[in-house]
Amino acid sequence: MIIITQPNATEEQIDRVVARVREFGLDVQISRGASRVIIGVIGAEDRIREKPLAAMAGVEAIVPLEKPYKLASFEFRGAAAPVSVGRVKIGGDESVALICGPCAVESQEQISSIARIVKKLGANVLRGGAFKPRTSPYSFQGLREEGLRFLAEARRETGLPVITEIMDARDLAMVEKYADCLQIGTRNMQNFSLLKEVGRSHLPVLLKRGFSATIGDLIMSAEYILSEGNMNVLLCERGIRTFENATRYTLDLNAVPILKAKTHLPVVVDPTHGIGLRDFVPQMALAAVAAGADAIMMEVHDSPQFAKSDGEQAIVPEVFADLVPRLRAVAEAVGRRM
Numbered sequence: 647m648i649i650i651t652q653p654n655a656t657e658e659q660i661d662r663v664v665a666r667v668r669e670f671g672l673d674v675q676i677s678r679g680a681s682r683v684i685i686g687v688i689g690a691e692d693r694i695r696e697k698p699l700a701a702m703a704g705v706e707a708i709v710p711l712e713k714p715y716k717l718a719s720f721e722f723r724g725a726a727a728p729v730s731v732g733r734v735k736i737g738g739d740e741s742v743a744l745i746c747g748p749c750a751v752e753s754q755e756q757i758s759s760i761a762r763i764v765k766k767l768g769a770n771v772l773r774g775g776a777f778k779p780r781t782s783p784y785s786f787q788g789l790r791e792e793g794l795r796f797l798a799e800a801r802r803e804t805g806l807p808v809i810t811e812i813m814d815a816r817d818l819a820m821v822e823k824y825a826d827c828l829q830i831g832t833r834n835m836q837n838f839s840l841l842k843e844v845g846r847s848h849l850p851v852l853l854k855r856g857f858s859a860t861i862g863d864l865i866m867s868a869e870y871i872l873s874e875g876n877m878n879v880l881l882c883e884r885g886i887r888t889f890e891n892a893t894r895y896t897l898d899l900n901a902v903p904i905l906k907a908k909t910h911l912p913v914v915v916d917p918t919h920g921i922g923l924r925d926f927v928p929q930m931a932l933a934a935v936a937a938g939a940d941a942i943m944m945e946v947h948d949s950p951q952f953a954k955s956d957g958e959q960a961i962v963p964e965v966f967a968d969l970v971p972r973l974r975a976v977a978e979a980v981g982r983r984m
């Protein structure tokens with residue numbers, strides 16, 4: 647359930663409501679809106695006696711939530727809420743953000759050069775993996791801390807905040823030193839101990855949909871992070887496994903309006919992994935903006951033929967340059983801007 651306070655509820659009244667919920671042996675998560683405070687109740691709600699709680703000073707309404715997720719639900723905030731990645735606000739308003747960069751950080755020259763190019767062409771956030779989850783243990787695994795240092799230097803040069811994947815909770819303190827946003831990859835979407843750890847981080851988390859996960863599974867995984875106190879979660883559709891084998895995955899754009907209706911969290915679409923073929927990434931990026939995505943994540947590489955991972959799906963800067971104005975036009979056509 648969520649408890650909605652009256653617009654003029656005092657801090658003392660709110661504290662009393664929270665204390666009462668805790669007396670029932672439950673915990674709370676508090677969300678402060680412009681005029682009201684919303685108290686999410688976490689735990690076995692059947693322990694609560696609702697009537698006396700509803701009668702407390704400062705309480706406007708108690709809304710039972712049938713859904714298995716609470717903090718992620720649209721009702722918890724009552725509106726789409728933005729998440730900040732560095733100084734870039736994603737979601738919650740009309741603007742659509744661009745998160746671009748190579749699949750993997752390969753060298754200082756590579757990441758800095760790509761960062762400068764995408765920044766000039768309109769990207770808002772730089773991406774690049776220092777820990778790479780590869781199907782084969784013999785493939786390039788990432789530069790680890792050195793890669794993080796290269797990313798941080800690229801941020802210093804361009805001002806772009808950086809997002810990078812974390813695969814192991816033991817690396818959290820290290821990644822937090824360098825990154826502005828943690829990425830949880832598709833293969834770790836249901837690594838619940840990792841989700842709980844990033845739920846205690848001060849950094850926002852971009853949570854990628856597991857390639858065999860339902861939309862409901864994705865929201866429940868977000869709930870793991872939120873319930874640990876980290877309210878800054880971005881959901882990312884990146885393609886799912888279907889019977890179709892003409893593409894790497896099947897980009898499920900249905901997820902965009904559904905997630906936006908069910909949750910208040912920003913929705914990011916990654917057409918790069920979704921289709922896996924660079925020639926068709928632009929079309930799917932345009933479609934994602936039309937579907938209502940709050941940000942598009944794309945792999946851009948200046949020499950993809952030499953890329954250490956995912957070269958076949960990265961678009962080159964010239965294609966990106968041609969795409970950005972078209973993305974802007976679609977954003978405007980659907981009442982957004984870029």
Ligand code: PEP
Nearest residue numbers: 749831832833854884919
């Ligand atoms: C990536 O973003 O490079 C990546 C590995 O993504 P995913 O987890 O979606 O495969």
Ligand code: MN
Nearest residue numbers: 749945955956
């Ligand atoms: Mn990749």
